[in-house]
Amino acid sequence: MSKPIHKSEELANVYVRQIELRGENHFQFLYRYKTNDQTKNYSFEESVEELTHLLSEKFRAVTLFTLENDLLVFISKKKKVSYKTTQPSFKNKLPETHDKPKEKRAKNSDYLYHLGVTDKEGKVIPKMADKYRQINKYLEIIEAQIQAVTLPEHINIVDMGSGKGYLTFALYDYLVNQKGYTASVTGIELRQNLVDYCNTIAKKCGFKGLLFVAQPIQEYDSNKIDILIALHACDTATDDAIYKGLVSKAALIICAPCCHKQIRQQVKGKEQESPLLKYGIFKERQFEMVTDTIRALILEKNNYTTKVFEFISNEHTRKNVMLIGAKSSKKIDKKRIETKISDLKNSYQIEEHYLETLL
Incomplete structure (x- = not known):
């Protein structure tokens, strides 16, 4: 999500990716503020609710990345929605691990x-x-x-x-x-x-x-x-x-x-x-x-x-x-x-x- 509705908004972007958390699918929201980053994890239902809020109250643009193409969504001041597709930015799916696992170099020796x-x-x-x-x-x-x-x-x-x-x-x-x-x-x-x-x-x-x-x-x-x-x-x-x-x-x-x-x-x-x-x-x-x-x-x-x-x-x-x-x-x-x-x-x-x- 990009292009905040209010120029004074501290929240500049939100990045969302699918993750696996305790064996279930969730979505990780990375809130990028001007001075710091915050991360929250939501279930599918919670994610729909949060996205609805963000796209109606906080941002004018959002990009959905898929392996076939990128879908760009624009929301006007009058809440009119327009779409555009472009070539895909990603060739491979992002990892679904919650955190990058640290490599253990000291094995069970x-x-x-x-x-x-x-x-x-x-x-x-x-x-x-x-x-x-x-x-x-x-x-x-x-x-x-x-x-x-x-x-x-x-x-x-x-x-x-x-x-x-x-x-x-x-x-x-x-x-x-x-x-x-x-x-x-x-x-x-x-x-x-x-x-x-x-x-x-x-x-x-x-x-x-x-x-x-x-x-x-x-x-x-x-x-x-x-x-x-x-x-x-x-x-x-x-x-x-x-x-x-x-x-x-x-x-x-x-x-x-x-x-x-x-x-x-x-x-x-x-x-x-x-x-x-x-x-x-x-x-x-x-x-x-x-x-x-x-x-x-x-x-x-x-x-x-x-x-x-x-x-x-x-x-x-x-x-x-x-x-x-x-x-x-x-x-x-x-x-x-x-x-x-x-x-x-x-x-x-x-x-x-x-x-x-x-x-």
Whole structure:
């Protein structure tokens, strides 16, 4: 429906499509207002009533899309109705699903059961629902990033700060068992008990190319890392991980930084001009952003295209920023980036960023 009768009308258009809801046919009405959209579902009888109301009180024109042709209906000020047919806009019928189903990339695999995400029947345990959502979101992000870079036939992936291994196992299973990539995945974790636990599960699941190693990130030595992952590596451990990826010239560097202390400790006691930094909670968040912005700029300086975005919703964790660097062959203006870093540090009276000292 289009051409509102009243020019001041906030409702600009209404789009209607047939859907299946709880096994019955309904019609979904999308009300497109100037400032927002609203959706309502009606039965057939309710839809006839709503359409009658909209076409007599709200709109002067409506288009009915069919696979044979489009039927255009015009209603004059005197309520005179005229019709016109044109070539069909659609070749295929629209899907009748109420919502587009989200693809579950973490299938009912053994590792989900052994890690306590699902029960023996493969059903997600209620208290692990958030973790399961996080795993699927993570795999969705990884899939998109891998498709955007050039990788060797055999991919070496290192997950630094792998913890209990939820995402490490999910990544290996998805890439190797579902997508058919040839890949080796190594999880680096300080706690020996977690490393033993994860290696036992990897063996039970038959994940031959998945290995967990107990050692500090700084001590890990690899000649070649194609994909470097560091999710929630605490404070400067994120920088240690990024540094390893830069030295190895990794095609992808993916991190979700956590516990930004280094810069905050460095500027403690220094008077800041910005009124944003008057309050402790704002100061903490501001310096988190400054820390990660400098990390992104350092990646750009080293020929990486960077992205910073929300990893998972704030309702699950406030540490939800993901920083991704993809190796690029484009020419860059290093001096311009260095100036940006320098200006940012001067603005907040920062002496040095830990990642800079590593490099």
